[in-house]
């Protein structure tokens with residue numbers, strides 16, 4: 001089954017309580033209402049840790065940020081408002097663990113690694129923007145914690161440079177195809193990169209970090225073999241915040257998880273087989289050899305005497321030699337199935 005990461009990112013709006021409420025939403029049971037089964041929900045939640053001293057140029061930090069989604073007068077103030085401290089990350093980590101979820105952490109600076117003295121995330125994430133940040137990647141790889149890389153702004157050269165750094169320390173690597181356009185237009189998604197990455201990097205797990213609005217592309221990505229999916233999640237799409245409107249809330253998470261898990265259940269095997277589940281349809285609908293006229297006891301059956309009718313529990317056309325040339329044991333009216341026990 002694909003490993004599905006619910007990306008809280010900055011949708012907590014600076015509040016641990018909101019982050020925990022998002023965790024609650026992620027852990028809601030996914031019932032398939034049609035078949036009454038309980039499906040496996042999301043596997044993990046993810047937070048992002050930044051070090052604002054290592055974040056932006058001084059002029060970017062002090063530039064006015066007057067968007068409706070801004071939480072500060074300057075971009076620096078906005079970023080500071082959205083930053084949870086190490087102990088708050090620990091708090092959300094503990095809460096997610098209590099709820100049975102894995103916890104993934106994007107680290108945006110080498111200094112953020114000091115948080116790992118408090119807890120050990122199940123996986124570390126290198127955001128697309130940091131795929132070329134080789135010192136950060138090296139520091140993350142040295143921890144030996146499994147690494148997920150996103151490729152949203154990079155080509156193969158950048159990806160290979162990053163992989164070379166991690167491979168010096170370990171090989172537990174997942175590569176996520178990603179397009180860093182927020183939200184991503186469908187014509188730019190290029191899901192076929194997933195199959196390309198699977199062919200080019202057979203030793204690594206390949207997944208998809210989705211920034212479209214909606215659930216079609218992550219579901220299709222699983223159909224194309226993505227083993228990890230990351231998708232932004234929110235408490236409420238109407239909330240203030242740059243990523244809220246494009247994230248999934250309760251209903252979207254339910255529909256995406258239901259469809260992904262049902263899709264996975266329907267993959268089956270690379271062969272052609274007749275499932276037991278079609279027995280009743282075969283019995284009712286398939287065709288068997290039947291009389292096409294009233295036939296008398298003792299009649300020797302000819303091809304002109306038969307045709308095909310349902311149900312399908314009699315003799316198939318391919319086996320007509322079992323019937324043709326044989327004598328009827330009893331009278332048989334028109335349009336009745338000729339079973340083997342009707343012939344001598």
Ligand SMILES: CC(=O)N[C@H](C=O)[C@@H](O)[C@H](O)[C@H](O)COP(=O)(O)O
Nearest residue numbers: 009010069127128129180182242243
């Ligand atoms: C590359 C990266 O970090 N991307 C993140 C994850 O996808 C996004 O959440 C951005 O942080 C967000 O869209 C920024 O919005 P604003 O600048 O309004 O806070």
Ligand SMILES: C=C(OP(=O)(O)O)C(=O)O
Nearest residue numbers: 048106127128150178209
């Ligand atoms: C920005 C992030 O991810 P991606 O590059 O996959 O969008 C992140 O993990 O913080």
